[in-house]
Amino acid sequence: MTQIKSSYQYQVGGSLNGDAPSYVTRKADLEFYKALKGGNFCYVLNSRQMGKSSLRVRTMQKLQAEGIVCVFIDLTGIGTQDATPEKWYAGIFYTLVSGCQLTSKIQWRTWWREHLELLTPIQRLSLFIEEILLVEIKQKIVIFVDEIDRVLSQKFSLDDFFGLIRYCHDQRDTYADYQRLTFALLGVATPSDLIQDKTQTPFNIGQAIQLQGF
Incomplete structure (x- = not known):
């Protein structure tokens, strides 16, 4: 009898490759994809080992295949040791510059330092989005922020970061370019855990x- 070897591999933990045959499509796959394609801010907050990272990978691939620019920010990589608001936001800023392939358009270190004296880190990030990101990138943009619960490990409040997401959404009524930008947050937390200032919550x-x- 001829034995047929299967290419199926079961994986515990971590994200699956986009073409992994073991990936199980769920209702959330279609909801996440359609919402982000439509420009809606989304969040996937759930317990660990529920497939959030694999969902992100698959969704990013589908959106990119349609010409949508996707940027992935993993807050684990930014870290918590010796982090200050200046370093934390600079890490977000650099990831956006690199992820959107803007390193040839902007000297990111110089730009960040030139605005140091007049603007706070969150103001610099907001200015970058308005004057550079939305100017240089003409397609739709989705910014995925994974491990969002890492903000709870910081010694300083990151309410302003969530406030910036809310601000970008509110700007859509005034500036059409902001309609091309949206965010997706993924992590292990609840909205009430993540932000203290309810007036800024997105x-x-x-x-x-x-x-x-499954």
Whole structure:
């Protein structure tokens, strides 16, 4: 009898490759993709080992295939040891510059330092989005922020970061370019855990993506 070897491999933990045959498509896959394609702010907040990273990978691939620029920010890589607001936001800034392939358009170290005396880190990040990111990138842009619960490990408040997401959404009514920009947050937390200042929360304007079991 001829034995047929299967290419199927079961994986525990970590994200699956985009073409992994073991990936199980769920309702959340279509919801996440359609919402982000439509420019809606989304968040996937759930327990660990529920497939959030694999969902992100697959969704990014589908959006990129349609010409949408996707940037991935993993807050684990920014770290918490010796982090200050200046270094934390600079890390976000550099990831956006690199992820959008803007290193040939902007001397990022020089730009960041030139605005040091007049603007706070969050103001510099906001200015970068308005004057460079949305000017140089003409396509739709989705910024994925994974491990968002890492903000809870910082010794300083990151309410302003969530406030910036809310600000970008609110700017859509005035500036059409902001309609091309949206965010997706993924992690292990609840909205009430993540932000203390409820006047800045973006979660009441976003779409929660529910990840059910397989």
